[in-house]
Amino acid sequence: MIRLTNTRTRQKEPFTPLDPQNVRLYVCGPTVYDRAHLGNGRPVVVFDVLFRLLRHVYGAEHVTYVRNFTDVDDKINAAAQARRDSGDPRPLEALIRERTDETIGWYHADMDALGALRPSHEPRATEWIGAMVAMIADLIAKGHAYEAEGHVLFDVRSYADYGALSGRSVDDMIAGARVEVAPYKRDPMDFVLWKPSSDELPGWDSPWGRGRPGWHIECSAMAYELLGESFDIHAGGIDLQFPHHENEIAQSCCAHPEGGFARVWMHNEMLLVEGRKMSKSLGNFFTVRDLLDQGYPGEVIRMVYLGTHYGKPMDWTAEKAEQAEAALRRWRGLVAGIEPAPSPAAAVLEALSDDLNTAGAIAALHALAGAGDAAGLKASAALLGLLEDDMGDWINSTSEISDRIDALLQARADARQARDFARADALRDGIAAAGVVIMDSPTGVTWRLGPGFDPAKLEGLA
RNA sequence: GGCGGGUUGGCGGAGAGGUUACGCAGCGGAUUGCAAAUCCGUGAAGACCGGUUCGAUUCCGGUACCCGCCUCCA
Numbered sequence: 001m002i003r004l005t006n007t008r009t010r011q012k013e014p015f016t017p018l019d020p021q022n023v024r025l026y027v028c029g030p031t032v033y034d035r036a037h038l039g040n041g042r043p044v045v046v047f048d049v050l051f052r053l054l055r056h057v058y059g060a061e062h063v064t065y066v067r068n069f070t071d072v073d074d075k076i077n078a079a080a081q082a083r084r085d086s087g088d089p090r091p092l093e094a095l096i097r098e099r100t101d102e103t104i105g106w107y108h109a110d111m112d113a114l115g116a117l118r119p120s121h122e123p124r125a126t127e128w129i130g131a132m133v134a135m136i137a138d139l140i141a142k143g144h145a146y147e148a149e150g151h152v153l154f155d156v157r158s159y160a161d162y163g164a165l166s167g168r169s170v171d172d173m174i175a176g177a178r179v180e181v182a183p184y185k186r187d188p189m190d191f192v193l194w195k196p197s198s199d200e201l202p203g204w205d206s207p208w209g210r211g212r213p214g215w216h217i218e219c220s221a222m223a224y225e226l227l228g229e230s231f232d233i234h235a236g237g238i239d240l241q242f243p244h245h246e247n248e249i250a251q252s253c254c255a256h257p258e259g260g261f262a263r264v265w266m267h268n269e270m271l272l273v274e275g276r277k278m279s280k281s282l283g284n285f286f287t288v289r290d291l292l293d294q295g296y297p298g299e300v301i302r303m304v305y306l307g308t309h310y311g312k313p314m315d316w317t318a319e320k321a322e323q324a325e326a327a328l329r330r331w332r333g334l335v336a337g338i339e340p341a342p343s344p345a346a347a348v349l350e351a352l353s354d355d356l357n358t359a360g361a362i363a364a365l366h367a368l369a370g371a372g373d374a375a376g377l378k379a380s381a382a383l384l385g386l387l388e389d390d391m392g393d394w395i396n397s398t399s400e401i402s403d404r405i406d407a408l409l410q411a412r413a414d415a416r417q418a419r420d421f422a423r424a425d426a427l428r429d430g431i432a433a434a435g436v437v438i439m440d441s442p443t444g445v446t447w448r449l450g451p452g453f454d455p456a457k458l459e460g461l462a
Numbered sequence: 463g464g465c466g467g468g469u470u471g472g473c474g475g476a477g478a479g480g481u482u483a484c485g486c487a488g489c490g491g492a493u494u495g496c497a498a499a500u501c502c503g504u505g506a507a508g509a510c511c512g513g514u515u516c517g518a519u520u521c522c523g524g525u526a527c528c529c530g531c532c533u534c535c536a
Contacts, residue, residue, distance in 0.1 A: 010466095028536075036536090043536050075534075163465095168532080172464050215534085237536030242465080244535090269467075270530060277529085307475070307485090312468075313529065320474065323486055351476090360476050363484035421495060432498070439499040446499090 002057060002353045004233070005311060007241065007265040008165055012355055015264065017232050023054050023063045024231035026223045026262065028240055029122070031070040032103035033079055035287040036110050038316060039237075039271040039278060045302050045385075046268050046310040046356065047235050048116040052383055053352050056344070065119040066226050068219060069107075071100040072125045072212055077201055093202055100124070110288040113298035114305075115385040121226050125218040129204045132213045132221040135255050136193045136206075144254040147208055148184035150196035156189045159250045165265065166242035191247055193217050216247035224252065229259025238267040268310040274317055297394035299386060300325045306358035306384055325451040328386070331369055331377060332395045333448060335387055340379035348380040358384060401455050405436055408461055409445055430461040 002015040017023040027047045030040055054063045080095035088095060108118075125132075136152050139145035144158045156162045156170055163169050170189050192214035197203030203210040223231065229252070236245065245265065252261040270277075273284040291301055303324035308314040345368055351360035361384055368377040381387035397405075408431055415424035431438060435453030439446045 030536080031534080039536050041536085073534085166465070166531080168465050172532095238467085239531060239535060242531060243533095268536070270536075272529085309476075312475090315474085317474085319486085323474080327485075354477085357476070359474095360484085363476065366484060416495085419495080425496075428497075437499065438497095440494075440497090441500085442493090448499095 002053065003355055004264055004266060005355050006263075007238075007267045013264070015232075017058065018230060018263070020058055021062050023058050024227040025051065025054065025063065025065045025233045025235070026219070026227060026231065027065070027067045027119070027234075028219060028236035028244070029067040029069050030107055031073045031075065032100045032107065033073060033075040034103065035106055035289050037278070037285065037287045038273070038291065041111070041114055041288045041301070042271055042305055042310075042314060043235065043237050043268045044111050044116050045114055045305045046358070047266070048114075049306065049352065049358060049384055050233070050235070050266075050356055051117060051119070052385060053356070056349075056383060057353075064121070064227065066121045066123065066223065067119040068222055069100070069104055069122060069124045070215070070218060071096070071104075072202070072218070073215070076100060081200065092200065096202055097126075100126075106289070110292070113292055114288065114302050115298060115388065115391050117385075123222045123226065125213070125222070128218065128222050128225065129213065131225050132217045133194075133204075133206050135217060135221045135224070135251065136213075138255050139193065139251065142254060144250075145193055146186065148186075150209055150211065151184060151192055152194035152208055153185060153190040154193055154247065154250060155186060156191070156250065157187050159254055161253070162189075162250050163246065165246050165249055168242070191216065191243065193251070216244055217251060219244075219248050220251040220255070223248075223261075224256065229256035229261070231262055233264045233266060234262030235266040235268075238269055241265075241267055266310075269313045272313055272315040275315055278316075296321055297325070297328075297391075299328060299391045299394065303328060303362070303386060306386075307362060309359055310356055322451040327366070329395060329448060329450065331365070331381070331387055332392055334369055334372075334374045335378040335381075338374040338378055340382060341373075341375040342379070344380040344383045345373075345376045348383060352383060395449070397449055397453075401458070404455075404458055405431065405447055408458065409438070409447065411462065413445065427461060431458070434458045434461075 003012050004015050005012045025047070027043060030036055036044075051063065051065050076096055076099060077092075079099050080092055083095050083099075084090075084092060136145060139154065140147065140152065143155075145152055145154050163172070170187070194206060194208055194211050194213055194217075196209055196211040201212065203212050223234070234245070234248075249261055252259070272278065273286075276284060278285050288301065292298060300321055304316060304320045305314065307320065307324065345364060347364035347367065348361045351357040351364055354360070361380075365377060365381055365384075365386075368380060378387055408427060412424045412427040412431075415421075415427065428438060431447075434455065434457035435450045436458075437448050437450040439448070
């Protein structure tokens, strides 16, 4: 029995799919204007574990996972416009498409490196404009939206439950007084479904003239087309709870009052770096690719993400990465060449079933490792997307490095044989300082690469 | 101003109204030429003030501090 914290009800609830033959999950994906930063990776990994858990429980072919690409956005437009200003003669639409194609390629590469399975569908907003226009027209027809000065706006006063997800009333929000008031809005909280595009901006023809969709409508339209008017789980970062998810609910429930839209809402908490909010001004802003390029294996980053429950803020620290790497190296040594057990350990499955308690699941993995249950460890770790064969390349060294280390260890062995302990210890300390863990045993010497292995430090040792 | 979340041992980080979380580090031991690795053992906690209870770190209320959202944002 899976239990999930439902943001909508603020309670942990037993999860019962609408249709166990087709469990449906929607996660808000990235706006594709740049590399995914570390914070973007957290929901991807967290809800990838949810995807894996659902596949395990209901069968891989009985879970549908949709994650969108937002490729209509002013930042994308600006990036394309900048390219055009610098002399690129191609039309804006082509430049935008090139930019978003490139960014999606990066996104896939980076998320693949984190061990995230590809969703069942990854719709791009620009390919579903027709569905959005249809939904907007329907909302106007049903009296939930209105046209004003080329814009189409959602009428929040027409939907009594507006604000229910985030626990605010329209009046509360207006009292907050930071709402941008446009003269054509009936209510300051009304939000844009469609906005006009000038000639320098991408646009599509619509009953309201050439324009482009507002941000929120794409998720409503694509979720409806791919998952139906009711589905099981909608997830994303807590920062999306308001206004994005609130607006999605308003649009979807008004357009399809026969359905309930998402039954369970899940939100992951934000990410900190060394205890502080990640921001460009603090100089602690980095992308997943930055970390990968610095030599942090994707699997290590993934393990750090999963070390904190998704509902709490997660602090990225170099120390955590080091500990995760050390544990993974030990575990990979343990499971090398081992066939996974037919099913994951009950303790791991129970932890994950309890509101995706990944930290608890990792503790259970430690217990399996401690008990020497390599087959169980490998099968259980797979549920978390860890210790999988295709993610283990980072653990292996090249034969060149391996030969170098073997040669140094042979020199040390010779020195020990000659009882030249000063030289033997100097070699040992030098090898260890490079990040190689040396393991002496009665049957011989073995070694493995430890955290922070730096092959350059092996140079100069002899 | 409005809404929401958090505060656990040296550090990270879970569960549970009463019984060991777990990991890292530390300490003791085995082992070692000395170490490392490994194995065995081990001390240490729940912001503050009240309340409920036989009993609360776990439930309720308040205080303090921290954080997020309310504007593009995972």
